[in-house]
Amino acid sequence: MTEPIARHLEARGIRYTRARRAVVEALEAVDGPKSVSELGDRLAVPQSSLYRSLAVLGDAGVVVAHHGPDGTTRFELAEWIRGHHHHLVCAGCGAVRDLALTAEEEERLQELVTEAAGRVDVEVEDHALEIVHRCEECR
Amino acid sequence: MTEPIARHLEARGIRYTRARRAVVEALEAVDGPKSVSELGDRLAVPQSSLYRSLAVLGDAGVVVAHHGPDGTTRFELAEWIRGHHHHLVCAGCGAVRDLALTAEEEERLQELVTEAAGRVDVEVEDHALEIVHRCEECR
DNA sequence: TTCCTTGCAAACGATTTGCATTGGA
DNA sequence: TCCAATGCAAATCGTTTGCAAGGAA
Numbered sequence: 534m535t536e537p538i539a540r541h542l543e544a545r546g547i548r549y550t551r552a553r554r555a556v557v558e559a560l561e562a563v564d565g566p567k568s569v570s571e572l573g574d575r576l577a578v579p580q581s582s583l584y585r586s587l588a589v590l591g592d593a594g595v596v597v598a599h600h601g602p603d604g605t606t607r608f609e610l611a612e613w614i615r616g617h618h619h620h621l622v623c624a625g626c627g628a629v630r631d632l633a634l635t636a637e638e639e640e641r642l643q644e645l646v647t648e649a650a651g652r653v654d655v656e657v658e659d660h661a662l663e664i665v666h667r668c669e670e671c672r
Numbered sequence: 673m674t675e676p677i678a679r680h681l682e683a684r685g686i687r688y689t690r691a692r693r694a695v696v697e698a699l700e701a702v703d704g705p706k707s708v709s710e711l712g713d714r715l716a717v718p719q720s721s722l723y724r725s726l727a728v729l730g731d732a733g734v735v736v737a738h739h740g741p742d743g744t745t746r747f748e749l750a751e752w753i754r755g756h757h758h759h760l761v762c763a764g765c766g767a768v769r770d771l772a773l774t775a776e777e778e779e780r781l782q783e784l785v786t787e788a789a790g791r792v793d794v795e796v797e798d799h800a801l802e803i804v805h806r807c808e809e810c811r
Numbered sequence: 812t813t814c815c816t817t818g819c820a821a822a823c824g825a826t827t828t829g830c831a832t833t834g835g836a
Numbered sequence: 837t838c839c840a841a842t843g844c845a846a847a848t849c850g851t852t853t854g855c856a857a858g859g860a861a
Contacts, residue, residue, distance in 0.1 A: 667797055
């Protein structure tokens, strides 16, 4: 899985360094978007470097930033790597887990989105569904 | 429309002051969530006061904060005032507009959400659909 | 009068940037 | 070798807080 990413970066003349590889591998290992401090716990790297790695990987289209209801910035691998999915957010602690719809569900969602967007005459570029719940720790 | 809000605050022993009224009226006048700086332009009030008013109104359940893909915090009136709706976000500038689904569409969305959440065994507390597009200015 | 609210300025936390050093092609 | 990447520390930006002054009950 790290191969296509290496090629993707190489094709853009961006180095796939130890630090960047570490960020990507950390993101591959988890089940949802992670904040810089959450990543910093797993990787003993200064935050400024994490921010820089994430910025480069973000520009390159390898990671994307996500801002949940608690305002924290969390990063995850882009959808071409991780696949299209949505998010399950805990109303208490803000933790985020990925949630994939079935192909059939996703299709129904697309229809809905297209229909509603068409009503106000805009062209859909993307969509995101967030399901808010309360995790066990926050019950 | 400001009447129920006045009563709501009064019932909680919270003063509906000039400054808070100004915030609520500004939010009533617009078509989507606004950031503190956007509000500050309309209201010649120090940002610290806006933040405080918004915090009080937020605790009281009159306004809610929203964090779009650009990370900016934007505030809007709570759904019991403004009605349930979703958001249309511009991928370029981050501007947000409200978008209400039809009752029928909303019902289909609910079903989808319940179905997907049930699959991973979580109890849905809320949901949010974000449609990303590109506004004219950002084309 | 008595609290609550506001304004200003200082404090904070997350993120960004400058600069000298290190690392990779 | 030579430019890009990193670490550290300082700077910045959005947001929060302390404190003294102004307003509502």
